[in-house]
Amino acid sequence: QQQVKQSPQSLIVQKGGISIINCAYENTAFDYFPWYQQFPGKGPALLIAIRPDVSEKKEGRFTISFNKSAKQFSLHIMDSQPGDSATYFCAASGGNNDMRFGAGTRLTVKP
Amino acid sequence: DAGVIQSPRHEVTEMGQEVTLRCKPISGHDYLFWYRQTMMRGLELLIYFNNNVPIDDSGMPEDRFSAKMPNASFSTLKIQPSEPRDSAVYFCASSLLGFEQYFGPGTRLTVT
Numbered sequence: 001q002q003q004v005k006q007s008p009q010s011l012i013v014q015k016g017g018i019s020i021i022n023c024a025y026e027n028t029a030f031d032y033f034p035w036y037q038q039f040p041g042k043g044p045a046l047l048i049a050i051r052p053d054v055s056e057k058k059e060g061r062f063t064i065s066f067n068k069s070a071k072q073f074s075l076h077i078m079d080s081q082p083g084d085s086a087t088y089f090c091a092a093s094g095g096n097n098d099m100r101f102g103a104g105t106r107l108t109v110k111p
Numbered sequence: 112d113a114g115v116i117q118s119p120r121h122e123v124t125e126m127g128q129e130v131t132l133r134c135k136p137i138s139g140h141d142y143l144f145w146y147r148q149t150m151m152r153g154l155e156l157l158i159y160f161n162n163n164v165p166i167d168d169s170g171m172p173e174d175r176f177s178a179k180m181p182n183a184s185f186s187t188l189k190i191q192p193s194e195p196r197d198s199a200v201y202f203c204a205s206s207l208l209g210f211e212q213y214f215g216p217g218t219r220l221t222v223t
Contacts, residue, residue, distance in 0.1 A: 043115075043215050043216050044202070045214065089154065096167065097142065097161075097166075099144070100156075103153045
């Protein structure tokens, strides 16, 4: 079922640094690419999402970069904070609403 | 709005018992999704409904699993009989248009 590959599995960043998480997909029918943030014991929370008609979307410290030809997209967290420590999931879906999730990246931001 | 509500939050049961998980979607959302999360398999879509009608149940692992949505504000996921390998966190999510999905807090199921 895994159609979205996510890397790295885990990431450690210093406070104030940039966190970068990458995802690659295979199905060209995917047209919606969200990122979810999950804290321990909680459900995934929608963070930011992009459609393939734009190459970048920014919301506060969070930016999605999208490369349609390479079938890749990434999440950049600028000025990373300890409160950003969580597991991040990329996902992709198409017209059938069948959302496919990456395996997740556990981010630790050290103070 | 209170968001997606799931109950119970934790369930411990013995192998062979019936388990029923419950979900109340966000009011006005036409789509409801059931997911399962495990360390080995990550987040997997089990089934989703649109306007109370099951649309895709290809992710349901086997006949022991069944899901219903009798009305727009309530859905159940039932496992009968339960097995230890069913131990996981089960999430319900709802969506207005199908793609922007909002997850509930999950039910942690342990089958001994």
